[in-house]
Amino acid sequence: MSQAQTTSTRSSSLGATLGAIGRHRVVWPLAALALLFIVDFIISPSFFNIRIVEGRLFGSLIDIPYRAAPTALVALGMAVVIGTKGIDLSVGSIVAIGGAVITWRIHAGDPHLLILFIALAVGLLCGLWNGFLVAALDIQPIIATLILMVSGRGIGLMINLLYGGTDPSFTSPLLQGLSTGHIGYIPTRLLVFVFIFALLWTLLRRTALGLFLESVGGNTAAAYLTGINARMVIFSAYVISGLMASSAGVILTADTHTSDPISVALNIELDAILAVVIGGASLGGGRIYLGMTILGALVIQSLTTTILTSGMPPEYNLVVKAVVVVVVLLLQSSNFRSLTLSILARRKR
Amino acid sequence: MTETATARIEMRGVSKIFPGVRALDHVDLRLEAGEVHALMGENGAGKSTLIKVLTGAVRRDEGEIQLDGKVVEIGTPGEARALGIGTVYQEVNLIPTMSVTKNLTLTRQPRKFGMVNWREAREVAKARLKRLNINIDVERPLGSYSVAIQQLVAIARALDDDTRALVLDEPTASLDANETAMLFNIIRDLKARGLAIVFITHFIDQVYQISDRVSVLRNGRLVGTGKIADTPPLKLISMMIGRELEKTALRLVGNAKTSDAPVVLEAEGLGKRVTMQPFNLKLRAGEAVGLSGLLGSGRTEVAKLIFGALKPDTGRLELGGAPMHGSSPGASVRAGIAFCPEDRKAEGVVGELTVRENIVLALQSKRGWLNRLSRSEQERLAAEMIKALGIATPDAEKPVGQLSGGNQQKVILARSLVAGPRVLILDEPTRGIDVGAHAEIVTLIRKLCGQGLALLVASSELDELVAVSDRVAVLRDRQMIGEISGADITRDNIVHMIAGAKS
Amino acid sequence: MNEKYLPLAATIVVFVALFAIGGILYNNFVSTLVFGDLLADNAFVIIAAIGTTFVIISGGIDLSIGSMIGFVGVVMANLDVVGWHPLVSGGMMLVFGLVYGALVGLVIDFCDIQPFIVTLAGLFLLRGSCFMINLDAVPIRHDFVQDFAAASIPLPGEGELHSSAIVMLIALAAAIFIGHFTRFGANIYAIGGDRTSAALMGVPMRRTMMGIYAMGGFYSALGGVIYALYTSSGYPLAGTGNELTAIASVVLGGTLLTGGVGLVAGTLFGGLIFGLIATLINFNGSLNGAWIMIVGGVLLFLFIVLQRFLVGSFRLRSAA
Structure with missing residues (x-):
């Protein structure tokens, strides 16, 4: 902590300190997560229990990150794209295409390690396509990525036809191990997630790419005038998003060990965007919060878990999510906040 | 022009405060019926705010507005319109994707049985254009016409039968000579019909061509109002630019040694069609060169052409004796040129x-x-x-x-x-900065030059240029018209050069 | 010919060409029978797309169309169970669509949130509400459904103009009227062309924005009513992905996604092109649904790139 910060903390009153904590962006999503956990604990006192079954950890606290991992991967890529003032609607389609390619190559008899890289290359290719449309052709991101969103699942179905398409299921010790296996007591999927997160974090924060992405998203003209190649930076964001989506695709496809382009990762783009927004990033771009995005994904998964443990039918999930989106958005709107404040002030008088 | 007891529009003591800035400070403005009144001032002088107060786009904090002797309240653009005050904003504020008819009749299309009667709307549109002697196909999208025509359509929209005053905010900014002449004919015609016309421009010669009186704003205050015949260009320019010399910003003379220092940057015939005529410029190590000229004279354009933020289509640029390949901010930054833009936001x-x-x-x-x-x-x-x-x-x-x-x-x-950087380009480095900080920055600039940095400063503040520059390049109408160096750099000399033959 | 009709002409040419290709490939394809069925099968999505056209012309986007179609069907089916007449429940849902859309427009304008994200929340909300009401398809058994399905106007040849197609054509006529013969319609184009200028020219922003999304909500609800009557059931998954079909139909119909330019009539042909592709692909038994998506994506790509260069040259012209 710098000296200025230390002095300011010391000189401020307790109230101001609390206010500063309240304003910190990590507090609200964390509070939401804590609240959900408390609700879960009240409903089911065994919520925090972690057992060891068949040599691996079991319990809600393991289950939530386990289920959240694919969405969190996609959301991390989405956070990068949103940081540049863009959006990537095609992530679900990329997952679908990746799944189909994996199944196709397994049926073709490729070595499974190679297939892992082929799957990532598919994501890279999709990212290049989106990046080309947005950065080179200057098409609005929503529309540019809509193209792959519309056609991607169809492409997946076509790839399924390449090997006859009669039985799109497969077995792959390597891929299934990555998705549903465990190393020691810990699910491999979580280790994979941590590994990819570390890679992405290093790429963004140990090089200057993160700063460039954020400056281009915050003020493209200013970034350009400091000599940053804005087009290449935007391009890279979509490539990263494509890669993240395809790595989520590997986990999701291996989990069900089948290619199901129509329903795999349905609405995952919406969950990913929601995770980024809960993580405190603005859709207007300019900031990438990787850790906060994971927190956002955990909040979304905990919400689902809470609905399930509370005995509410799972159908309520979507409505609750919608309400969360609306509340978060309204809270971000300055017009709405001032309206609420003025109504409250009137009440007091 | 009819000078009567009651003016068409009289603004008295108008003030407007934006957070941190006093945009208007007790400004008075009197517009007579049948006159063209030029409103002059540099960027940030308060012209736009004053206009927006008059047209209801901004609410004033103090002061009153009278229209033909009656105090009026103008809260919205709609109210201003209803009172007969028409406005054409700087950027053509129409919808380029819609047809001319639709633009001219938006929100007040003629209706028959609740249905818009497009046939009649077309006639209305044609009639409106006819008043300005324009005859174009009103069904084509506005965006398919030249900016000049778009500008005229905007004027046609602003003009109603009962329009009493018309505000034109930089209508000639993107027009060529012929188009400007056409516009002026129309303005003269409107003037003859008794309208009070406010004409904002930064082209000095146009002011003398068309206006009857002129008001000058600087830093939110009215510097003066007078008949154009009594205001020679020299006086007008002097009113517009520069604050009185402050003690902190005394000229720091004595860098004579720079004249034989190595040339760091050399531009030869650098130019861009429409934007800036080709110019030559040399920067030596440790030298500070000022770019002076009125708003729109090409100050920013010279800076951006050298930096590569605008792509030149003629000429070449050498840095440290080696030619620059390709012009982009990225290449410039890597080669050691830095640029501080004017519009910081x-x-x-x-x-x-x-x-x-x-x-x-x-x-x-x-x-x-x-x-x-x-x-x-x-x-x-x-x-x-x-x-x-x-x-x-x-x-x-x-x-x-x-x-x-x-x-x-x-x-x-x-x-x-x-x-x-080896070369630093500053575009309006001290805009919006208080006097203390201003002095600090000037001192810092001198110190950097002492260390061998070559500096190019574009500024609308004459005294700032006088204070920091070893040489001043003077611009007028997107042309570099000359250089002043050494002890000759004075307010008067620069103003004389800007005023040119008109003095 | 006025240049604003060029994209519409291009769309019609594509449609006619596709129809001709069908005629070359299959016997009996070029007939009023196929055409009548084409209109009827795609009526619900075209109706919804008509509403979206206004939203897109205003520079916005509506992602909740598919969910609205599903939601309307589910509510109507459940009200049918308790004995409501489909016309009454349908009418109620139209009012619901109107109010819901107006609310969406209010949130977008007042809170200054991108339409994309607000309507995304709407997508969640409506689809989730479907699941909360029912998980399975519920049939609508009222006699009116059969009467509605049977009602038609014979066309020359063997074809018929089915009731859903008739509703669609009436809805289209109403939309053309609103879009081109009211001040409100002109205001939509103005907002899409340049929001700031439109406000300066005196367009009432809040009222117009609410109106635009109210129209979007109304038309997608109407699409839902037609779909429920046409399939005589309410299914919570009905209309999934239809927002994309609707948006694609609007784009194929020549409306610029950047706003300000487009014709409601174009959407009819854009939707028919999509339907025709599906019909052609279905006629050939060996092809499957994947082709519909891919061809849709390719067409979308071509039209968007085409638009991009159209708009690009447009900008250049106005700048020169």
Whole structure:
């Protein structure tokens, strides 16, 4: 902590300190997560229990990150794209295409390690396509990525036809191990997630790419005038998003060990965007919060878990999510906040 | 012109305060019926705000407005319209994707049985254009016509049968000579019909061609109003630019040694069609060269052409004796040119990023994305700059968007300095900065030059240029018309050169 | 010919060409029978797309169309169970669509949030509400459904103009009227062309924005009513992905996604092109649904790139 910060903390009153904590962006999503956990604990006192079954950890606290991992991967890529003032609607389609390619190559008899890289290359290719449309052709991101969103699942179905398409299921010790296996007591999927997160974090924060992405998203003209190649930076964001989506695709496809382009990762783009927004990033771009995005994904998964443990039918999930989106958005709107404040002030008088 | 007891429009003691800025300070403006009244002033002088108060787009904080002797309240653009005050804003504020008819009749199309009667609307549109002697196909989209025609359509929209006053905000900014002449004919015609016309422009000669009286604003205050016949160009320019010489900004003469210093940057015949006529410019190590001229004379364009933010289509540029290949900000930054833009909000700071991140941005861009500055290095650079430039911020981690304008300006300057440039281009480096900071920046500029940095300063503040420059290049109408150097750099000499033959 | 009709002409040419290709490939394809069925099968999505056309012309986007179609069907089916007449429940849902859309427009304008994200929340909300009401398809058994399905106007040849197609054509006529013969319609184009200028020219922003999304909500609800009657059931998954079909139909119909330019009539042909592709692909038994998506994506790509260069040259012209 710098000296200025230390002095300011010391000189401020307790109230101001609390206010500063309240304003910190990590507090609200964390509070939401804590609240959900408390609700879960009240409903089911065994919520925090972690057992060891068949040599691996079991319990809600393991289950939530386990289920959240694919969405969190996609959301991390989405956070990068949103940081540049863009959006990537095609992530679900990329997952679908990746799944189909994996199944196709397994049926073709490729070595499974190679297939892992082929799957990532598919994501890279999709990212290049989106990046080309947005950065080179200057098409609005929503529309540019809509193209792959519309056609991607169809492409997946076509790839399924390449090997006859009669039985799109497969077995792959390597891929299934990555998705549903465990190393020691810990699910491999979580280790994979941590590994990819570390890679992405290093790429963004140990090089200057993160700063460039954020400056281009915050003020493209200013970034350009400091000599940053804005087009290449935007391009890279979509490539990263494509890669993240395809790595989520590997986990999701291996989990069900089948290619199901129509329903795999349905609405995952919406969950990913929601995770980024809960993580405190603005859709207007300019900031990438990787850790906060994971927190956002955990909040979304905990919400689902809470609905399930509370005995509410799972159908309520979507409505609750919608309400969360609306509340978060309204809270971000300055017009709405001032309206609420003025109504409250009137009440007091 | 009819000088009567009651003016068409009389604005008295109008003030407007925006957060941190007093945009208008008790301004009086009197418009007579049947006159063209030129409103002059540099950027930020308060012209636009004054106009917006009159047309209801901005609410004034103080003062009153009278229309034909009656006090009126103008709260919205609609109310201004209803009172007979028409406006054509600087950028053509119409819808380019819609047809001319639709633009001319939007929100007040003629209706029959609740249905818009497009046949009649077309007739209305044609009639409106006919008043200005324009005959075009009203069904084509507005965007398919030249800017001049779009401008005339905007005027046609602003004119009603009962229009009493018409405000034209820089209507000639993007018109060529013929188009301007056509527009002036129309303005003369409207004047003859008894309208009071406010004409905002930065072209001095146009003011003399068309207007009857002129008012000059500077820093939100009315400097003076007078008949154009009694206001020679020299006096007018003098009213417009520069504050009175301040003690802190005394000219620091005595860098005679720079005349034989090596040439760092040389532009030869650099130019861009329409934007800037080809010019030559040399910068020597340790030399500060000023760019002077009125608003729109090409100050910013020269700076951006050299930096590569505007792509030149003629001429060449040499840096340290070697030709520059390709012109882009990226290439310039890597070669050692830094640029501080004039519009700090749109082109300068990245508001969401912190002071530290903004300060290291140009250096980081120069080093490339793989060669990241370590966090401690970033913090050291930021702390150094915050101290050196006196940037008022609690710490380096505050988002720049939350700083005051002057401090944002300093952050942009810091960013350029940190990149260690050989050539530094400053476009309006002291706009919106208080006197103390102004002196600091001027001192800093001199110090940097002492260390061998070549400096190019574009400024609308004459005294600032007089204070810092070893040479001043003077611009007029997008042309470089001459240079003044050494002891000849005085207010009067620069003003004379800008006024040119008209003095 | 006025240049604003060029994209519409291009769309019609594509449609006619596709129809001709069908005629070459298959016997009996070029007939009023196929054409009548084409209109009827795609009526619900075209109706919804008509509403979206206004939203897109205003520079916005509506992602909640598919969910609205599903939601309307589910509510109507459940009200049918308790004995409501489909016309009454359908009418109620139209009012619901109107109010819901107006609310969406209010949130977008007042809170200054991108339409994309607000309507995304709407997508969640409506689809989730479907699941909360029912998980399975519920049949609508009222006699009116059969009467509605049977009602038609014979066309020359063997074809018929089915009731859903008739509703669609009436809805289209109403939309053309609103879009081109009211001040409100002109205001939509103005907002899409340049928001700031439109406000300066005196367009009432809030009222117009609410109106635009109210129209979007109304038309997608109407699409839902037609779909429920046409399939005589309410299914919570009905209309999934239809927002994309609707948006694609609008784009194929020549409306610029950047706003300000487009014709409601174009959407009819854009939707028919999509339907025709599906019909052609279904005629050939060996092809499957994947082709519909891919061909849709390719067409979308071509039209968007085409638009991009159209708009690009447009900008250049106005700048020169």
